[in-house]
Amino acid sequence: MKHFHNFFDHLVKCWITFWFSEMSAYPMALFRLLFGCYLLVYFLGGLNHISLFYSNIGVYCPMLIPDVAPSPAAAVILYSITVVLIMALIAGYRVRIVGPLVLIFYFYHFCLNIWVRACSFDRLIVMALIILCLAPSDQVLSVTARKRETATEPTVSAWPAKLLALHICLFYLSTGLYKLLSPDWHTGEILKGVMSSLYSSDLSFAVVSLKLPSFLYDIMAASVIVFELLCPIGFLIRDLSIKLAFFQTTIQLRRVQYYFFLGGILFHTGIWLFMQIPQFFICPVFYVLFMPASDIRHLVRRVEELFSQGVTRLQSPSQVA
Numbered sequence: 001m002k003h004f005h006n007f008f009d010h011l012v013k014c015w016i017t018f019w020f021s022e023m024s025a026y027p028m029a030l031f032r033l034l035f036g037c038y039l040l041v042y043f044l045g046g047l048n049h050i051s052l053f054y055s056n057i058g059v060y061c062p063m064l065i066p067d068v069a070p071s072p073a074a075a076v077i078l079y080s081i082t083v084v085l086i087m088a089l090i091a092g093y094r095v096r097i098v099g100p101l102v103l104i105f106y107f108y109h110f111c112l113n114i115w116v117r118a119c120s121f122d123r124l125i126v127m128a129l130i131i132l133c134l135a136p137s138d139q140v141l142s143v144t145a146r147k148r149e150t151a152t153e154p155t156v157s158a159w160p161a162k163l164l165a166l167h168i169c170l171f172y173l174s175t176g177l178y179k180l181l182s183p184d185w186h187t188g189e190i191l192k193g194v195m196s197s198l199y200s201s202d203l204s205f206a207v208v209s210l211k212l213p214s215f216l217y218d219i220m221a222a223s224v225i226v227f228e229l230l231c232p233i234g235f236l237i238r239d240l241s242i243k244l245a246f247f248q249t250t251i252q253l254r255r256v257q258y259y260f261f262l263g264g265i266l267f268h269t270g271i272w273l274f275m276q277i278p279q280f281f282i283c284p285v286f287y288v289l290f291m292p293a294s295d296i297r298h299l300v301r302r303v304e305e306l307f308s309q310g311v312t313r314l315q316s317p318s319q320v321a
Contacts, residue, residue, distance in 0.1 A: 019162060022155040024293030025139035026300075029092070031164070032137035034285045035128050036090035039102075042125075042279065043083055043109075050079050053113040061116045069112060081105065092142020095132070103129040120171070121279040124286075127167055135160030141300065161289045168286035169232035176228030185225060188217020195274055204274040227263060234260035235290045261287045 052058035055075035062069070070078065082105040088098045106129060114122065138144045139154035179185040195204040237256040243249075265284050272278040288296065 019159045021158050023158040023161065024296075025136070025154040025156045026141070026293045026296040027161050027289050027291060028135060028137040028156060029139060029141040029145075030288045030291075030296055030300075031128075031161070031285065032092065032095070032132060033090055033141055034288060035132070035282070036086055038282050038285055039106075039125065040083065040086045040090065043079075043086065047079075050075050054079060054109060060113050062113075063111045063115045078105070078108070082109065089132070092138035092144050094144070095136070095138040095142070099129070099133040103133055119277075119279065120175075121282050124167075124171065124282050128164065128282075128285075131160050131164055164286060165235075165289040168283060168289075169235065171283070172228045172231040176225055176231075179221075179225045180229065185221055188214060188219070188221045191217050191221050199275050199277070201274055201276050207274070224267070227267060231260060231264065234263075235287070238292070257290055261290075 046053060049058075051072040053060060054069065055072040056069040057072060058069070060069045069075070082102070085098055085102045085105060089095065089102055103126075106125065110118070110122065110126075136156050137160075139156060145154075184190045192208060194200065196208045200208075235257050237260075238254075240253040240256050242251040242253070261284070264287065268280045268283055271280050
């Protein structure tokens with residue numbers, strides 16, 4: 001019985017350490033910044049259709065709210081407020097107030113029309129907004145942080161970053177398992193059908209018109225399944241050593257997770273180019289949650305250096321004149 005209690009206490013400590021240990025503030029801050037940029041582009045995509053989607057003279061399909069839409073002028077004002085709030089979220093300005101407001105305004109537009117064409121990427125948006133409402137993400141990389149610069153690097157509780165990281169891992173794993181268990185994905189015919197559907201791009205039709213061998217589509221379908229199943233593991237692997245018994249040598253693979261990040265970016269780029277669905281670029285935004293804080297700090301410094309060099313080059317001609 002004593003051994004059981006010790007084992008149980010060890011599990012509890014591991015659970016608490018995993019979720020509530022302190023970690024660098026950089027992963028959540030960079031996630032907030034990139035997610036805000038994604039959300040800004042997402043909303044600006046409907047800039048020319050505000051009256052059509054969100055006003056009483058358009059085609060709106062309300063859910064959970066009365067069958068009433070505002071006038072075109074009011075719709076533009078509400079839409080503009082949403083965009084301004086998203087920009088404030090990107091800048092990290094009063095995130096504890098701005099975050100919930102962005103969620104409320106997004107939910108308003110979602111219930112008025114977005115839900116009609118809602119997809120899994122919308123669920124990722126809602127999940128991210130809820131977590132950003134609950135977690136401090138403005139400790140660094142924000143206008144708030146610049147006002148209170150300190151010598152020590154701020155830390156935050158790990159649970160928001162780990163919960164979001166777990167969510168994206170389950171997202172890839174579930175889609176991979178679905179495809180693995182679905183007979184339709186056991187051949188490449190489903191890809192050929194998707195690439196010649198109403199949602200396909202001109203590039204997609206051009207590829208189908210090449211009449212490539214069926215086994216190439218089979219390979220692509222299998223590759224998608226394997227990649228999605230391996231993502232939850234690959235995102236977590238920093239370095240990997242493979243010892244070859246017969247050759248008495250060891251293969252060292254460094255920063256393995258970045259190969260998976262690159263694979264994910266290429267994968268979602270393909271979905272955009274062939275199926276015209278760029279919204280799934282929200283998935284790579286989650287990748288920064290797996291990055292070590294040291295890599296993020298190095299990336300930020302590099303971006304700041306490039307920005308400073310660019311500003312210097314722009315000022316040089318005027319100084320010479």
